[in-house]
Amino acid sequence: MARxxxxxxxxxxxxxxxxxxxxxxxxxxxxxxxxxxxEINDGxxxxxxxxxxxxxxxxxxxxxxxxxxxxxxxxxxxVPSQGGGQAWELVARRITLxxxxxxxxxxxKKGHTPEFLRSIAHLRPRTNLFGAVxxxxxxxxxxxxxFFQERGFVYVHTPIVTASDCEGAGEMFRVTTLSPEEMxxxxxxxxxxxxxxxxxxxxxxETFACALSNIYTFGPTFRAENSHTSRHAxxxxxxxxxxxxxxxxGDMALAEEMIQYLVSTAMxxxxxxxxxxxxxxxxxxxxxxxxxxxxPFARLPYTEAVEILLASGRSFEYPVAWGQNLQAEHERYLTxxxxxxxxxxxDYPKDIKPFYMRANEDGRTVAAMDLLAPGIGEIVGGSQxxxxxxxxxxxxxxxxxxxxxxxxxxxxxxxxxxxxAGFGLGFERLLMFVTGVSNIRDVIPFxxxxxxxxx
Ligand code: 4AD
Ligand code: MG
Numbered sequence: 191m192a193r194x195x196x197x198x199x200x201x202x203x204x205x206x207x208x209x210x211x212x213x214x215x216x217x218x219x220x221x222x223x224x225x226x227x228x229e230i231n232d233g234x235x236x237x238x239x240x241x242x243x244x245x246x247x248x249x250x251x252x253x254x255x256x257x258x259x260x261x262x263x264x265x266x267x268x269v270p271s272q273g274g275g276q277a278w279e280l281v282a283r284r285i286t287l288x289x290x291x292x293x294x295x296x297x298x299k300k301g302h303t304p305e306f307l308r309s310i311a312h313l314r315p316r317t318n319l320f321g322a323v324x325x326x327x328x329x330x331x332x333x334x335x336x337f338f339q340e341r342g343f344v345y346v347h348t349p350i351v352t353a354s355d356c357e358g359a360g361e362m363f364r365v366t367t368l369s370p371e372e373m374x375x376x377x378x379x380x381x382x383x384x385x386x387x388x389x390x391x392x393x394x395x396e397t398f399a400c401a402l403s404n405i406y407t408f409g410p411t412f413r414a415e416n417s418h419t420s421r422h423a424x425x426x427x428x429x430x431x432x433x434x435x436x437x438x439x440g441d442m443a444l445a446e447e448m449i450q451y452l453v454s455t456a457m458x459x460x461x462x463x464x465x466x467x468x469x470x471x472x473x474x475x476x477x478x479x480x481x482x483x484x485x486p487f488a489r490l491p492y493t494e495a496v497e498i499l500l501a502s503g504r505s506f507e508y509p510v511a512w513g514q515n516l517q518a519e520h521e522r523y524l525t526x527x528x529x530x531x532x533x534x535x536x537d538y539p540k541d542i543k544p545f546y547m548r549a550n551e552d553g554r555t556v557a558a559m560d561l562l563a564p565g566i567g568e569i570v571g572g573s574q575x576x577x578x579x580x581x582x583x584x585x586x587x588x589x590x591x592x593x594x595x596x597x598x599x600x601x602x603x604x605x606x607x608x609x610x611a612g613f614g615l616g617f618e619r620l621l622m623f624v625t626g627v628s629n630i631r632d633v634i635p636f637x638x639x640x641x642x643x644x645x
Contacts, residue, residue, distance in 0.1 A: 197234035259291035322463035348391030362386035387412035399432035432612035441611035472626030521567035572613020
């Protein structure tokens with residue numbers, strides 16, 4: 191007999207004519223005189239299916255002692271529910287227990303804090319909150335591929351082990367087979383040169399855009415920065431589109447279109463999970479998402495953003511000055527209080543940005559952009575790339591990077607160079623935005639952050 195999902199049964203438009211089979215885990219058990227009521231969840235949706243087990247079942251004695259967390263399968267008849275709250279319930283003909291649970295099962299009925307649940311990350315997908323988060327994560331990953339595939343972008347797999355530091359920030363994890371001793375002695379390493387876990391697939395992505403026109407990457411990236419914030423992880427996923435024959439304007443337009451598409455998809459395809467977040471995580475969530483989906487985003491040149499911050503009369507923890515990076519508190523002021531909508535800040539000072547960004551005519555800014563989202567701050571970072579060989583060479587030299595290591599990247603400018611642009615969307619930042627979950631550790635199945643690589 192084929193298994194039905196709890197979701198398909200709860201959404202049934204009519205009672206099936208034959209018995210059905212479900213498999214899942216017990217959320218709760220309640221007993222009355224001649225019956226046990228079991229709530230069974232199989233992860234297919236937030237809701238559980240109520241199973242009615244009556245005393246005539248051969249193993250009723252066992253069923254009547256089942257604890258939360260036990261796994262079982264139930265064959266039975268789907269009938270209109272007697273009680274309120276759900277349309278259908280399953281009257282069991284047979285219940286087979288797969289795995290019982292002892293008394294020390296950590297997920298008891300009372301609510302647990304996300305902090306506690308992080309310490310049992312192998313069990314937390316069984317909770318309402320994390321089941322919902324990881325269903326949305328899966329849906330969003332699929333929607334991202336759909337967004338690009340529908341627009342003719344080619345999906346490129348860029349390497350995870352790399353020798354180049356895309357962001358030039360030196361925040362890379364070394365990948366080596368050498369012992370510390372061998373390293374000191376200068377023994378050649380596995381790949382013949384120092385290698386690292388990638389911080390971004392952009393540079394490799396650019397080579398493919400300079401052949402296939404529009405491409406995207408979607409994969410894990412790693413940063414060895416010692417940030418202990420709720421928005422930084424050491425391992426996270428990034429989506430990086432790159433478009434040939436495209437300028438900063440086209441780049442910003444794609445980022446905005448993509449965010450609106452993903453928000454709209456989440457609202458349509460994950461409505462039940464989002465309603466749950468709206469009730470238990472963030473009461474403003476649905477209002478904010480509808481606003482973002484329906485209204486145009488703001489755009490601000492960096493110089494104007496700095497003027498706004500200086501004129502705000504706010505005392506920020508980090509001082510505001512032209513030429514300094516915007517801090518999270520500044521970003522949040524701009525998007526949450528000044529613009530009251532997502533805002534793309536563009537044309538940043540060239541001295542705070544990586545070598546690959548295109549120099550503007552003014553000589554002091556580059557064609558960079560950051561898309562800031564309310565409640566999160568930076569969610570997208572991108573730029574038009576420097577396509578002029580001589581300017582790019584000058585940038586590398588100025589930032590102390592070797593032209594030899596980047597010779598393949600310079601070749602793209604020597605042979606048929608084109609204006610091109612792209613951006614990186616932090617997948618987890620997007621998930622925080624669509625779920626309202628405020629800590630990045632709670633949208634990653636097994637988070638890696640400084641000091642912690644559990645499971
Ligand atoms: O702004 P970033 O560093 O840009 C790049 O890596 C470019 N190479 C992208 C490109 O133009 N192709 O990172 C892009 C995005 C950020 O806006 C943020 O959403 C996310 O990646 N991000 C992080 N997410 C979680 N944890 C971290 N430590 C992150 N660092 C960046
Ligand atoms: Mg950035």
